[in-house]
Amino acid sequence: MGGFFIFGGTALADTVVTGRVTSADGQNIEVFDATSGITYTVDSSAAIIIKNGVNAEYYNISDWDNVTIQGIVYNTHILAWVINDRGSTPFSIPVIFASTISQNTTWHDGQIIIINNSDGLTVQAGVKLTIEAGAIVKLANFNDIKVYGDLEVKGSPDKPVFITSFGDDTLGGDCNGDGAMTAPGPGWWGKLKTVGSTAQINIDYAQIKYGGGVYFAPCFAGSPSDPASIGNTITITHSNLLDNEQLFELGSTDLLKINYSNFWNPDFCYQEYDLDGNLTDKWDCGSTIENRGDTVFNLSNNYWGSPLGPTQILTDEDWNNPVLGTYIIGQANYTPFLTSPWTDVPPAPKHNPVIIVPGIIASYLNNSSTGEEIWPNIEKMKGPFDTYMDVLQIKKDQSDINSSINPTDVFRSIADNDFLAGLIQELKNAGYQENTDLFVFPYDWRLNLDYTAGDSPYSWQKTLKQEIEYVEATTSSAKVDIIAHSMGGLLVKDYISKYPNNSIDKFVDIATPQLGSPLAFKILNYGDNLGFVKNKYFINWGLSGGEVKKISQNMPAIYQLLPSRGYFESNLSNADKGYIQNTSVSINGISNIQDVMKGIGISKRFLTYDESLQYLVKEKRNDFLLGLSGDANSVNVNDELHSRIDDLPSKDNYYNIVGCGQGTYAGIETVWNTKLKDLTPVQGDGTVPLSSADPFAFGTNKYYVATSSHA
Numbered sequence: 210m211g212g213f214f215i216f217g218g219t220a221l222a223d224t225v226v227t228g229r230v231t232s233a234d235g236q237n238i239e240v241f242d243a244t245s246g247i248t249y250t251v252d253s254s255a256a257i258i259i260k261n262g263v264n265a266e267y268y269n270i271s272d273w274d275n276v277t278i279q280g281i282v283y284n285t286h287i288l289a290w291v292i293n294d295r296g297s298t299p300f301s302i303p304v305i306f307a308s309t310i311s312q313n314t315t316w317h318d319g320q321i322i323i324i325n326n327s328d329g330l331t332v333q334a335g336v337k338l339t340i341e342a343g344a345i346v347k348l349a350n351f352n353d354i355k356v357y358g359d360l361e362v363k364g365s366p367d368k369p370v371f372i373t374s375f376g377d378d379t380l381g382g383d384c385n386g387d388g389a390m391t392a393p394g395p396g397w398w399g400k401l402k403t404v405g406s407t408a409q410i411n412i413d414y415a416q417i418k419y420g421g422g423v424y425f426a427p428c429f430a431g432s433p434s435d436p437a438s439i440g441n442t443i444t445i446t447h448s449n450l451l452d453n454e455q456l457f458e459l460g461s462t463d464l465l466k467i468n469y470s471n472f473w474n475p476d477f478c479y480q481e482y483d484l485d486g487n488l489t490d491k492w493d494c495g496s497t498i499e500n501r502g503d504t505v506f507n508l509s510n511n512y513w514g515s516p517l518g519p520t521q522i523l524t525d526e527d528w529n530n531p532v533l534g535t536y537i538i539g540q541a542n543y544t545p546f547l548t549s550p551w552t553d554v555p556p557a558p559k560h561n562p563v564i565i566v567p568g569i570i571a572s573y574l575n576n577s578s579t580g581e582e583i584w585p586n587i588e589k590m591k592g593p594f595d596t597y598m599d600v601l602q603i604k605k606d607q608s609d610i611n612s613s614i615n616p617t618d619v620f621r622s623i624a625d626n627d628f629l630a631g632l633i634q635e636l637k638n639a640g641y642q643e644n645t646d647l648f649v650f651p652y653d654w655r656l657n658l659d660y661t662a663g664d665s666p667y668s669w670q671k672t673l674k675q676e677i678e679y680v681e682a683t684t685s686s687a688k689v690d691i692i693a694h695s696m697g698g699l700l701v702k703d704y705i706s707k708y709p710n711n712s713i714d715k716f717v718d719i720a721t722p723q724l725g726s727p728l729a730f731k732i733l734n735y736g737d738n739l740g741f742v743k744n745k746y747f748i749n750w751g752l753s754g755g756e757v758k759k760i761s762q763n764m765p766a767i768y769q770l771l772p773s774r775g776y777f778e779s780n781l782s783n784a785d786k787g788y789i790q791n792t793s794v795s796i797n798g799i800s801n802i803q804d805v806m807k808g809i810g811i812s813k814r815f816l817t818y819d820e821s822l823q824y825l826v827k828e829k830r831n832d833f834l835l836g837l838s839g840d841a842n843s844v845n846v847n848d849e850l851h852s853r854i855d856d857l858p859s860k861d862n863y864y865n866i867v868g869c870g871q872g873t874y875a876g877i878e879t880v881w882n883t884k885l886k887d888l889t890p891v892q893g894d895g896t897v898p899l900s901s902a903d904p905f906a907f908g909t910n911k912y913y914v915a916t917s918s919h920a
Contacts, residue, residue: 310338310358318343318368321381325349329399332356334407342368342414348398349375350422356401356408364414369448374398374419395477395496396422396454403441403463409710410443421454421496438463442710444687445470447551452476453496461502462664464678466712468507468685471550472496473514473535489531500539507682508537512547519543542682561690561714562646562680563636566673567619568695568720569766570739571628572651576600577615585752587623590741595756601655603763605833606840612669616651626740632692646684650676654696657765658850662704673704681712688714695720695896696770702854716863720894724855724901725772725847727788727876730821732761733768733830765846768834773851774818776901787815788876789824790888813878827882864910867902868894868917894918 305322310332316322318341324330329352332338337359340346348354352375364370371380374393397419403410438460448470450456456472457465474496496514500506513519513534522528522538537543574584589597603610620628633643641647652661652671660667663674680689691713693701698721705711731737736754761767772788792813816824822835822845832838836845873893878885892899895918903911 309333310336313337315339315341316344317341320344322346323375324352324354325375326352329353329355332358332360334358334405337361339363340370342370345371345381347373347375347377347381350397351399353399354401355404356410357405358408360410362412362415366414370415372401372415372417377419393419395419395452395474398422403438403443405436406439406441407709408438408441412445413447415448417448417450418452421456440708440710442466442712446687455497455499457498462504463502464504464506465498466507466681466687468510469551471512473512478514497536497538498541500541503540505678505682506541507678508541508543509545509682509685510547511543512550516548518546560646561688562648562684562686563641563690563692564676564680565619565629565632565649566691566693566697566701567629567651568697569654569770571620572616572654573618574601574653575615575617576613578613583614585741590752595753598756598760601760603655605763605831607765610667612667614653616653616671619649619651648676648680654766655764657846658700658703658769661700662707673700674708677712688712690715692717693719693721695722696766699769699850699854702857703850706853706857714862717866718864719866720868720897720902722770722897722901724776726770726897726901727772728874728896729767729770730788730876731874732757733825734828763831763834765834768831768846769850771847772901773847773855775851775855777818787821789816789821790814790876790878791816792878792880792885824882861910864912866912866914867899868914869899870915871895871918873898
């Protein structure tokens with residue numbers, strides 16, 4: 210019977226007995242082991258499992274005289290028995306002693322997992338532990354479950370996963386062998402926690418009881434001896450978290466999501482009395498959630514032990530307020546909340562909520578101080594001057610950025626040009642409702658994409674991280690889908706790189722300049738009307754390319770759109786290996802002008818990535834944003850971004866839509882470092898060359914749209 214229980218990968222040497230029941234009175238049974246000559250007594254709290262060849266079912270002790278059984282004795286106490294009621298080969302004992310999970314592991318229905326050692330249980334980084342419906346996990350005092358990798362708890366409505374105390378005799382038997390002498394309470398076992406920066410915990414249909422103890426540390430928290438928990442996510446749905454001490458104390462950048470669950474202490478929660486002996490509206494439930502960071506926890510649609518909801522503490526003065534249900538300390542969205550314990554499974558949503566992320570220039574920008582629309586302000590654009598846009602300029606060193614510039618909405622349609630209106634309508638036709646499960650994310654497209662992705666140093670800046678958290682809280686969803694266009698795709702990729710344990714399910718990436726676009730160089734060096742062409746939308750005036758050049762000079766995002774190092778290294782057949790082609794003329798071997806006309810003495814080559822940046826500096830572009838100013842704070846924002854996002858790992862539920870069949874700006878040809886002419890257009894969508902849009906590291910879901918334009 211080797212291999213029926215494991216401790217750190219090695220079988221234990223505890224006693225295994227095989228015998229026949231000699232006495233069974235409905236309360237206790239006696240089993241005689243012929244090999245050892247010992248008779249073992251098992252009380253009614255032991256886990257007794259009848260194997261019928263298909264399923265494991267629990268039965269009470271009765272009428273089992275002379276039935277062959279097998280059992281395991283741990284610390285002189287019988288933990289579990291397997292009854293062979295059909296005379297076949299005895300089954301393995303369903304008890305596992307666990308310590309370190311170093312390879313992908315699954316615990317199954319009917320198994321009892323004992324964690325009782327000095328190190329508790331550790332799920333190593335890069336490893337996944339799956340606990341299936343019906344499994345029972347029992348932890349002794351001072352034992353934690355530390356998750357560096359992935360923990361997935363997959364219970365079901367009729368068979369939850371149980372995580373409880375070693376002293377809980379109601380599940381898996383009397384493991385500590387003391388009969389009814391002790392009964393567990395809050396804090397009887399340690400912590401279930403994320404550690405490091407790549408951990409994920411997903412729990413569905415579980416019952417977690419009696420945790421939160423050990424050194425006054427919370428159940429899902431780090432401790433001084435463990436690495437900090439950074440950017441991890443714990444998601445819990447359809448579960449009962451009962452009779453625990455403080456369960457969660459996450460890192461300042463971690464996210465906690467609990468929905469459609471019960472979080473209170475029914476056996477250790479009481480309503481307080483005043484000095485006159487009258488019941489008050491204060492409750493003491495002992496259980497607490499504490500958020501020490503700025504991330505807003507998603508805690509909607511839960512029952513907190515009171516019909517009035519939880520007790521939220523945001524300031525010291527809040528401690529003087531009436532105590533309702535479970536304490537929530539810090540930022541959290543707990544509304545709506547349940548007024549009675551959760552019992553029913555809510556209807557599954559039809560789909561994840563969708564967030565649309567536009568590209569550069571496709572968000573309206575207003576001056577919040579005056580209420581005036583700054584970009585694009587079509588009425589002012591019809592006039593002869595575009596200087597009203599000067600307020601969009603940024604200082605070279607990025608200091609004193611105007612905090613009154615406020616994004617208000619995405620471009621839907623302007624005149625006869627459809628930006629996002631058609632996409633939004635298609636989603637509505639599919640059953641989505643805007644601001645219910647369909648959202649748009651306008652943003653200040655001038656700023657550093659790293660800041661727009663999340664955790665911006667500007668307190669007033671709206672970030673994608675905030676938008677995703679808002680959508681999750683508003684819709685009570687654990688996952689979101691994102692559709693991004695053009696530079697919006699780079700923004701989403703930056704968010705993914707910063708927050709690898711994110712909640713993005715599907716990501717549709719449309720016409721994104723994965724490796725940058727030479728058009729960004731054209732805008733910086735020569736200006737561009739950005740499609741607002743005279744007589745296209747307007748009677749007299751369009752957008753001045755000179756104004757666009759002026760306001761773009763110190764915008765970090767436009768420098769991040771320049772071709773990256775990967776653009777120069779692309780192995781696609783249509784890649785031009787650069788966007789500045791230098792032509793040099795040697796007088797050696799040239800006797801007359803006809804030789805030059807024939808190409809004698811002429812050589813051409815593309816400037817390298819670093820040479821191209823030097824060319825931009827020579828052209829008096831922003832050397833601070835190119836990392837070439839000599840200032841200690843000067844950073845090459847292009848290299849900084851693309852070094853993170855150009856080689857993100859593959860994912861099957863990410864999709865890339867690439868436009869092709871249009872002549873696309875490719876750069877310039879120079880002679881003696883002076884522009885001679887534009888290069889011949891290359892294959893692309895009119896804005897992004899195919900050599901930039903095609904390299905996409907997220908997966909194989911790639912689609913090409915012929916003869917389509919970028920916008």
